[in-house]
Amino acid sequence: MDDIAYYAGGVFRSAQADRKKVVVLGSGWGALSFAKKLDTKLYDVTLVSPRPFFFYTPLLCGSTTGTVSQGAIIEPIRDSAAACNYLHVACSDVDLEKKKVHCANQDTGAQVSLDYDHLVVAVGAQPNTFGIPGVQEHAKFLKELEHGAEVRRQLLNKVMEADVALVAGDMEKVKQLLNVVVVGGGPTGVEFCGELSDFIKRDLAVRFPKLQDHFQVTLVEALPGLLTMFQKAVGQHVQDHLVGQGVDVRLNAMVKEAEADKVHIKMKDGSIETIAFGTLVWVAGVGMRPFTKALCQKIGPDNGQTDRRGLLVDECLRVKGTNPGEVFALGDCAVSGKPPTAQVAAQQGKYLGRMFRAGQQERLADKEAAPFKYAHQGTMAYIGDNQAATELFPNGLIKLGRSSITDHMWWRSLYGDVDHIRVMGVAGFAVWRSVYFSKMYSMRGRWCVASDWFRTFLFGRPAAAPVQGTAA
Amino acid sequence: MDDIAYYAGGVFRSAQADRKKVVVLGSGWGALSFAKKLDTKLYDVTLVSPRPFFFYTPLLCGSTTGTVSQGAIIEPIRDSAAACNYLHVACSDVDLEKKKVHCANQDTGAQVSLDYDHLVVAVGAQPNTFGIPGVQEHAKFLKELEHGAEVRRQLLNKVMEADVALVAGDMEKVKQLLNVVVVGGGPTGVEFCGELSDFIKRDLAVRFPKLQDHFQVTLVEALPGLLTMFQKAVGQHVQDHLVGQGVDVRLNAMVKEAEADKVHIKMKDGSIETIAFGTLVWVAGVGMRPFTKALCQKIGPDNGQTDRRGLLVDECLRVKGTNPGEVFALGDCAVSGKPPTAQVAAQQGKYLGRMFRAGQQERLADKEAAPFKYAHQGTMAYIGDNQAATELFPNGLIKLGRSSITDHMWWRSLYGDVDHIRVMGVAGFAVWRSVYFSKMYSMRGRWCVASDWFRTFLFGRPAAAPVQGTAA
Known part of the structure; x- marks a missing residue:
């Protein structure tokens, strides 16, 4: 033996x-x-x-408002790849x-x-500032987990500063502090605006009633439309929805320079507009x-x-x-x-x-090896007020033998000659949550996210965060 | 009308x-x-x-190891005192x-x-360093919420540094990095040692098997016993339990100076001992x-x-x-x-x-107004391995008319001529959790803490934390 x-x-x-x-x-x-x-x-x-953990990027925007906690969306490498070494x-x-x-x-x-x-x-x-002056110094980004914490800290601190400015009677300062300027109309920018308008309407306006008329979200995009990776009708729908949520959407608008509390924007007609902000979130691209x-x-x-x-x-x-x-x-x-x-x-x-x-x-x-083939499964963006825009490509999700779903008669009889479906609004939000929940890596993550979502449903999002600490 | x-x-x-x-x-x-x-x-x-939130101090030690998340133990002032102004x-x-x-x-x-x-x-x-050189610069404290986050970050980062030192074959460095020196044998120091030995045994040793023999917790106390606010027998019991958990308890030991990675301690016999540490946690008192x-x-x-x-x-x-x-x-x-x-x-x-x-x-x-009277309800400390030491004073909790509980015949027949009961071990832990759970300020807090405790029970404590961020 x-x-x-x-x-x-x-x-x-x-x-x-x-x-x-x-x-x-x-x-x-x-x-x-x-x-x-x-x-x-x-x-x-x-x-x-x-970074000693994987983090679940689709829920990063939700962590900036407290819909989910940061701990819920990380997965230690030591756990998720236990058989590998990690340094x-x-x-x-x-x-x-x-x-x-x-x-x-x-x-x-x-x-x-x-x-x-x-x-x-x-x-x-990493986030790309495209060399625009002042952005690196004065903007917050939303790429890494710590960016989410910084945005949360800044957002909440500015609300509390506005409370102090209100006591001092400085209304212009209040308006400046409560304006959040988001640069970039891609999925991250749109989702952040959606989460933020939820946070403002459902939580901040209730907790800070004296400030409720002064919150503002401004979305700045250089292109003529939002979510350009979706079909054009989707971008238009999302834009209308965000405007309905109170977001000030500025298209064809290029940021020229950022300062500590204002940003200079070149509009389509060539004029320069200056917008004062409390928080500037830069999600215009990566480099x-x-x-x-x-x-x-x-x-x-x-x-x-x-x-x-x-x-x-x-x-x-x-x-x-x-x-x-x-x-x-x-x-x-x-x-x-x-x-x-x-x-x-x-x-x-x-x-x-x-x-x-x-x-x-x-x-x-081997030069003749089978190349990588990308199967696009769809694109989704939460847009606020329990609504989402989703475009699903079932062929990317499931193939039926050699044929694809959209080759089938039943598909064509239902949807006609298209290879994808769009699910918008509340149904889209159900799809958004279901897909992202099922794609999480671990049961621990699912437990944490589910319990956070339910906590937010029951009690709302807290109006203060540990990341604010003791320093004023 | x-x-x-x-x-x-x-x-x-x-x-x-x-x-x-x-x-x-x-x-x-x-x-x-x-x-x-x-x-x-x-x-x-x-x-x-x-600090824009109240935080639930009894669970701060648990937040350093991830038993509860930091978000679970805070309560925004805006919520807990909604009718008051807050600046x-x-x-x-x-x-x-x-x-x-x-x-x-x-x-x-x-x-x-x-x-x-x-x-x-x-x-x-605030934490009191008693003017001992090097403590302010090199020690971590455990008084405010952000201290908990710093301790957590340091603990986890040192474990990961030890992993790197192991690859480099530097065993002395490994031992230094994995030694946590806790100064102060009061409730906070004892609870932190208890939480930490749980974290090491149940989580870190499993996730980092190559390091498991090198973790060490050292508890340093200047007085001749631990938990001196309890009865002496309790302090002795707690000391025996911690030693059984693998904690190196040093009594009659005075810290003389702290450096970046070692601390000099004067023992009872006047000799100076130097202990190398990865993390130094200072909970010796407040000022x-x-x-x-x-x-x-x-x-x-x-x-x-x-x-x-x-x-x-x-x-x-x-x-x-x-x-x-x-x-x-x-x-x-x-x-x-x-x-x-x-x-x-x-x-x-x-x-x-x-x-x-x-x-x-x-x-x-009014000089004749009724003075403040303190009703001591008890003292509790979690000591690790699902055990706690508790001393309860029922008279402080409930008074029966003009008499107190310990005046009653049924009390005397049960407990004799004493005014308090001690509950130790696992039963003490049940008391510890029940009391602290019931004393929380809000249902939101209870929901969060209960879901965190259950998450820890199901999945253990994560071996990485958001607070570690991307910086190595």
Whole structure:
């Protein structure tokens, strides 16, 4: 018996030693959905990220108003990828020759270097200010979890400052403090306006009755419409709904400069309008992280890295200009012709995970390997007042054998010659909640979110938050 | 009908104008239990505090490990004292002659001055380092809500740093990072050690199996025993239990100096021992806030303010050296001969609120008014592993007519000639949870805490927290 145990141990150890080393940079949608697909008996997987948790981006807007708590939408990497190693450091440099990544903890300076056989870059993107002066200094963003906390703190503090200004009788100051200017009419901007108008109408106006006539939300978008990734009719519907909710929607409006308490906007007719704000939320787009930029430059434009949006990859997510099968990129840091969304990143992660399956590893470097195919499942945005705009593509969700749902007679008899359905209003909100609830990674997350949603239903959103702390 | 409405409005307005102005400084146990007792038809009440929420101090230790979330234990002042005004500023100065308080927002500098007829000072206390070098810079405290968040961030970050040090093979660094030194053997220190040993055994050791043998908790106390406010046998029981949980308890040990990663301790025999730590938590005592100190000096030692612990008050909580009935102090900032506990502050707030009742206001300045009487209801401390030490004084909870519970024959036949009962172990924990649950201020709070406790029971405590953010 001892021999058998010893033998098994030996096999296990040798299997352990033979495992290929996979280093994953990132802890978002792409990194996690990839890491979860890997067989850790075959691969020694190490995730490297300065953020020790995955967070559920679709509910970030809800966390700014307290509809859900921040703790409910995070998932520690240690739990969600328990079989992988995780190191709480940021990758500072990649040695593509020696196949090494150099990492450091930004707080303590502690350094560690890791060898890899395969490197997967999934570091995501960062908010893009497009170089507009004053935005970096004076705007709040909504990309990372801590941005949500900062926006919440700022929103609530400004309401309380307005209360003080009211006692002092300074009505202009009150109006300035209570104006929230949101720049960017994409899904994040629209959802934030929806959540915010709920928060104002249902909670703040009740808790701060003297201030209730002075709350204002202003949505600024450079394009002539909102939600341009939806069909045009959807954008128009959403715009009408937000206006009905009291949001001041400004289209064809370009931010030229931001100051500490006002923003200068160029309107379509060329005139400059100045809007005073208490809170400026910038959700106008994303750009490359410094790390991604440095890696692009390291590989060099001569080797094909010529894009200013991220790492150019081939159809199998291999980073152009690197040895085939060694370096991959996915999600928002990769330029693959797909939009920078969670849906794309998650599908890319799963696709790449399948490429790493047992017995098929030769595909990793194979130019003829099956390329990544994106199946668009739909787009959704909560727009306030228990309503959402959703566009669902059932073909992306389910395929019936070789044919797709929209090939079927019953589909055509119901919906005609279209491949998607739109669900708007309260029904859309039901779809929104159901889909996002079911897509959460863990039962713990579902428990927390369900209990938070029910708490909000029962008691409303609290008018103060722990993040405000003791400092005034 | 119009006339009646008009008349009623007139009465209401005149009542409004005649209302005495009460300004309350603070948003803790004393301030809130006082403000809730006041009849806002008689008084125009304004709470002034840089902290826009009350927070439920008994569960602060639990929030450091994630047993409850921070959002669950706060109660916005706007909700808990909805009929009062609240201003998110800190009082910087009191003009006792003109009966004015000057306040400012520490972030924005916005200023506001308020007139008062009655001023209630309930600003609490702050952690006391007793001037020991290095403590202010290198220790974490556990007094305010944000301290809980900082301790949580530090604890989790150090565990993740230890993971990196393990990869680098630096075992001494691992041991240092995973040692948590707690200074102070009172209820907060003991509860924190209990919560922490739960967190380590049930969650961290499972999530970080390679680190599990290196976690250490060290409890340092200058006195020869723990929980000296309990009976001596209780302190001994708690000490034995903590040692059984793996806590290294050092009694008769005085901290002499703290550095960034080690602390120098003078033992009973006079020798100096140096302990390396990853996290140093300082819960050794409380002291006066700068505001309280300034107010003491303003009134002056010649007028009776001679105590270095806080504002000296008479038996009716009137601040000595001020005009009778004008300035009151209660809770941790007042020196009334009672210990600085939540129980004392809450009872003082209720007592003072009753003094302000209709038709009895002349008592406010009356030297013969009934003095504050403290009814001690008991002391409780969670000590880990689902056990707690509790000492209950039923006489403080319920009086039967003129006699007290312990006068009754049935009590004596059950418990003999004692006026209190001790409940230890798991039964004590049941008492601990029941009492603290029932004492919470709002149904929202109870919902949140119950759902958090159940979440912890189902899924454990998460091994990462939003407060860690993206920065490594």
